[in-house]
Amino acid sequence: xxxxxxxxxxxxxxxxxxxxxxxxxxxxxxxxxxxxxxxxxxxxxxxxxxxxxxxxxxxxxxxxxxxxxxxxxxxxxxxxxxxxxxxxxxxxxxxxxxxxxxxxxxxxxxxxxxxxxxxxxxxxxxxxxxxxxxxxxxxxxxxxxxxxxxxxxxxxxxxxxxxxxxxxxxxxxxxxxxxxxxxxxxxxxxxxxxxxxxxxxxxxxxxxxxxxxxxxxxxxxxxxxxxxxxxxxxxxxxxxxxxxxxxxxxxxxxxxxxxxxxxxxxxxxxxxxxxxxxxxxxxxxxxxxxxxxxxxxxxxxxxxxxxxxxxxxxxxxxxxxxxxxxxxxxxxxxxxxxxxxxxxxxxxxxxxxxxxxxxxxxxx
Numbered sequence: 279x280x281x282x283x284x285x286x287x288x289x290x291x292x293x294x295x296x297x298x299x300x301x302x303x304x305x306x307x308x309x310x311x312x313x314x315x316x317x318x319x320x321x322x323x324x325x326x327x328x329x330x331x332x333x334x335x336x337x338x339x340x341x342x343x344x345x346x347x348x349x350x351x352x353x354x355x356x357x358x359x360x361x362x363x364x365x366x367x368x369x370x371x372x373x374x375x376x377x378x379x380x381x382x383x384x385x386x387x388x389x390x391x392x393x394x395x396x397x398x399x400x401x402x403x404x405x406x407x408x409x410x411x412x413x414x415x416x417x418x419x420x421x422x423x424x425x426x427x428x429x430x431x432x433x434x435x436x437x438x439x440x441x442x443x444x445x446x447x448x449x450x451x452x453x454x455x456x457x458x459x460x461x462x463x464x465x466x467x468x469x470x471x472x473x474x475x476x477x478x479x480x481x482x483x484x485x486x487x488x489x490x491x492x493x494x495x496x497x498x499x500x501x502x503x504x505x506x507x508x509x510x511x512x513x514x515x516x517x518x519x520x521x522x523x524x525x526x527x528x529x530x531x532x533x534x535x536x537x538x539x540x541x542x543x544x545x546x547x548x549x550x551x552x553x554x555x556x557x558x559x560x561x562x563x564x565x566x567x568x569x570x571x572x573x574x575x576x577x578x579x580x581x582x583x584x585x586x587x588x589x590x591x592x593x594x595x596x597x598x599x600x601x602x603x604x605x606x607x608x609x610x611x612x613x614x615x616x617x618x619x620x621x622x623x624x625x626x627x628x629x630x631x632x633x634x635x636x637x638x639x640x641x642x
Contacts, residue, residue: 283599286311286347288338288362289354290323291444293376297351298327300595307599313341338362342369349602351595352376355450356457360385367396372608374598376403378461379612379619381452386619387640390612394642399608401598402615404465408593410584411548411564412466418544418581419470423568425541426516427471433522434463435532440488440525446501454488454503456622460523464618467519467535473614474513479624480634481509487526494526509625521621542570616640 285301287294290312301307309327312320313335321334335341342350342365350366351374352359360380366373367389379402380386393400406412419427436459444450445458468474487493488501505526511519522532536545548564566581597609620637628635 280306282306282308283603284308284310284346284348286313286341286345286350288313288341288350288352288366289358290314290320291353291355294323294351294353296591297353297374297376297595298323300592301351301599302327303592304596304599306603311335311341311345311347313338339365342366342371347371349374349598355444356381356452357450360388363389363400364392367392367398367400370396370398372398372598372602373400374403374595375400378453378457378622379615381457383620383623383638383640386612386616386623387642390616390640390642393612399601400612401601401608402610402612403594404462404469404610404615405590405594406462406466407469407610408588408590408597410586410588411546411566412469414581414584415466415544415546415566416470418566418568419537420472423542423570424537424539424544427537427539428516429518429520429538430467430471430536431520431533432463432467432535433524433532434459435522435524435527435529437524437528437530438526440494440497440501440505442497446488446497446503448502451503453622453626454485455505455523455525456483456507456625458525460507460521460622461618463523464521464621465615467537468618469614470537471513471517473617474515474517475639476519476617476621476624476637477512477514478634478636479509479511479621479628481507481625481628483507483626483629504626504629507625507629509621509628511621511624519621521625542568544568 301309311333312324314320317336324332324334349372352362353376354362363373363375483504484506488505489498491498506524508522513519534545534547545567564583566583568579570577601609624635624637
């Protein structure tokens with residue numbers, strides 16, 4: 279009988295539930311351990327899933343030292359993503375790291391250097407990539423039909439959607455809407471483009487809703503991150519990215535995603551009221567349209583929007599498992615997501631300084 283992949287989870291909060299659920303759906307995977315710094319939390323998490331034989335720890339380091347594992351999921355709050363990922367890599371384990379990759383570029387550098395030294399990989403949790411429409415978008419953008427792509431508009435907007443908890447405090451989350459959902463909003467177009475390197479960022483980040491006693495009475499005193507941002511990002515290849523992201527605003531959406539090329543344009547309206555790629559399905563159907571000239575006449579060609587549902591979170595976890603089992607590479611590698619992280623960091627730095635900043639990547 280095939281040996282099961284032995285997996286541990288670091289951080290047993292909300293997102294860890296989805297990781298555990300998907301691992302437990304796989305016959306070739308065994309969830310054998312969990313760690314959380316809150317006393318008793320890991321044990322309760324495992325027992326709630328009838329994993330009474332799995333070991334619980336109050337230290338990730340202790341779990342990594344005492345357990346024979348094949349892989350780990352890191353599901354902690356943002357500020358500890360880097361330290362937990364580095365510890366797992368130093369223990370010789372591949373990592374499925376929940377988004378965002380981390381908080382600062384210094385932390386990103388630590389992850390990349392540990393990954394290189396260990397010879398193991400980190401795959402970052404961007405499950406919307408497994409949506410068939412995401413794959414279709416990349417196919418169209420990469421086809422050459424748009425010609426030279428020079429401008430991309432993208433983002434996402436919740437009219438009211440500040441999550442609260444550890445998400446709103448700088449000491450735990452580090453970054454607000456940008457890290458929570460902004461990383462998804464960046465990944466879709468950047469992945470479609472082939473992840474060009476970011477060069478400069480000019481941006482402003484706001485916190486008007488989160489700190490407002492009128493709009494957010496339940497957590498305004500604890501709010502210390504961003505709730506809305508807008509940025510212009512220069513990318514390699516002469517591409518300008520126009521990006522905006524919102525947890526809360528007096529508007530229903532920040533608009534469609536579209537790619538402008540010198541031969542054609544491509545517009546995407548994803549499913550969901552918030553128009554956030556990778557957002558929760560609410561019964562609405564998105565749309566995709568190609569804008570081009572046909573015999574000199576401006577023409578709009580609808581692209582069929584794929585409506586059959588895919589369990590994208592399962593596909594994300596399964597791709598990680600397959601890569602671990604088969605000695606493959608990271609399904610969603612840090613070599614790409616470092617650019618995503620650099621833009622988020624650049625937005626915050628540009629907003630703080632009040633002017634455009636150059637993107638500086640960590641040396642590895």
